[in-house]
Amino acid sequence: xxxxxxxxxxxxxxxxxxxxxxxxxLANVDTAGFRAQxxxxxxxxxxxxxxxxxxxSVAASTPGSDFSPGPMATTGRELDVAIDGNGWxxxxxxxxxxxxxxxxxxxxxxxxxxxxxGRPVIGEGGPIIVPLGAQLSVGADGTLSAIGEGQGxxxxxxxxxxxxxxxxxxxxxxxxxxxFRPAANAEGEVVPLGQDEDVRVVSGVLEGSNVSAIxxxxxxIDVARRYEMQMKVISTADESAQRANNLLxxxx
Numbered sequence: 001x002x003x004x005x006x007x008x009x010x011x012x013x014x015x016x017x018x019x020x021x022x023x024x025x026l027a028n029v030d031t032a033g034f035r036a037q038x039x040x041x042x043x044x045x046x047x048x049x050x051x052x053x054x055x056x057s058v059a060a061s062t063p064g065s066d067f068s069p070g071p072m073a074t075t076g077r078e079l080d081v082a083i084d085g086n087g088w089x090x091x092x093x094x095x096x097x098x099x100x101x102x103x104x105x106x107x108x109x110x111x112x113x114x115x116x117x118g119r120p121v122i123g124e125g126g127p128i129i130v131p132l133g134a135q136l137s138v139g140a141d142g143t144l145s146a147i148g149e150g151q152g153x154x155x156x157x158x159x160x161x162x163x164x165x166x167x168x169x170x171x172x173x174x175x176x177x178x179x180f181r182p183a184a185n186a187e188g189e190v191v192p193l194g195q196d197e198d199v200r201v202v203s204g205v206l207e208g209s210n211v212s213a214i215x216x217x218x219x220x221i222d223v224a225r226r227y228e229m230q231m232k233v234i235s236t237a238d239e240s241a242q243r244a245n246n247l248l249x250x251x252x
Contacts (some may be wrong), residue, residue: 008233010057014041015227017060021221026216033103034209036066037174070102072211078137079106082207083164087199088172090163090192091119091179092127099179100165100172100190102207108136114144114160119179121162124195128160138162138203160194164199166170 021039028034044059066149072082081104083089088100099119107115112129114120120127123144130136133149142162172180184190 004233006057008230008237010059011041012063012227012230012234014058014060015223015230019220019227022216022220025211026213026220029209029211029213029216031103031137031209032105032206033070034210034211035102035174035180036209037190038064040064048070061147063174065180069208070208072205073208074204076204076207077105078135078165079108080104081162081201081203082205084140084202086202087166087196087201088193089116089178090122090165091116092122093119093175093177093179097181097190098103098116098122099175099177099181100167100193101179104201104206107137108132112155114162117178123160125164129143130159134159138201140200140202141197142199142201162201163195164201165184165193166199167193189251194252 007166018039020040021037023252025036039060040063041058041060043056045056068072075094081089083102083104087208088102089104091101093099101117103117105116106121108116108130109130112132114123114128114130130144131146131148134146135149136159137145139145142164143158144162145156146159147153170182173183174180180240181190182193
């Protein structure tokens with residue numbers, strides 16, 4: 001019966017992990033620029049000195065993200081931007097390193113620092129600082145223009161340019177902070193991506209989450225039923241073992 005327990009136990013554990021992923025996706029169904037997390041499972045043989053071919057367990061495969069684009073919603077707000085096609089917005093992570101996001105609801109804090117998701121937006125020379133109280137607009141190439149408070153259109157000046165990148169075929173990895181980074185090189189260093197002149201943004205538009213609420217709900221129900229089934233297998237195996245012990249005790 002231990003062969004049943006190996007499979008059911010590991011399957012139940014992975015079902016719990018998958019439920020966490022589905023719940024996280026569902027919680028971010030309305031988060032701008034969110035990329036759904038993926039979770040896949042595969043069968044692997046049990047390792048060890050007493051390993052047998054009949055003993056297998058369930059393990060998670062390499063987790064990833066769904067990079068398909070989300071729906072576009074027109075907001076009319078000048079500091080709402082969406083990437084047109086492929087590309088990412090560069091931001092400064094909490095540890096000072098460069099990371100990337102598709103979220104484009106830009107904000108200006110009390111010091112004039114351009115922010116998104118609470119992180120400074122990176123420009124050509126580092127975090128972008130704009131004049132307080134100025135009327136801002138964003139060009140297709142990420143250039144920020146400002147008109148000072150109380151001034152006319154003739155006073156329009158460029159105050160920075162958002163760093164836009166495109167990793168191409170290179171895979172980006174999601175960090176614990178929800179931001180994306182390229183994989184480390186052979187030396188273990190994460191090298192920031194360079195500015196891509198072909199990436200374009202659209203102002204007054206926000207890209208929504210690519211999570212489908214309906215699909216996430218169906219997946220949550222499916223995973224819950226799978227977990228219940230695996231727990232039932234464990235319970236059945238335990239009952240069968242107890243009956244076998246009772247039979248053996250009678251024969252003794």
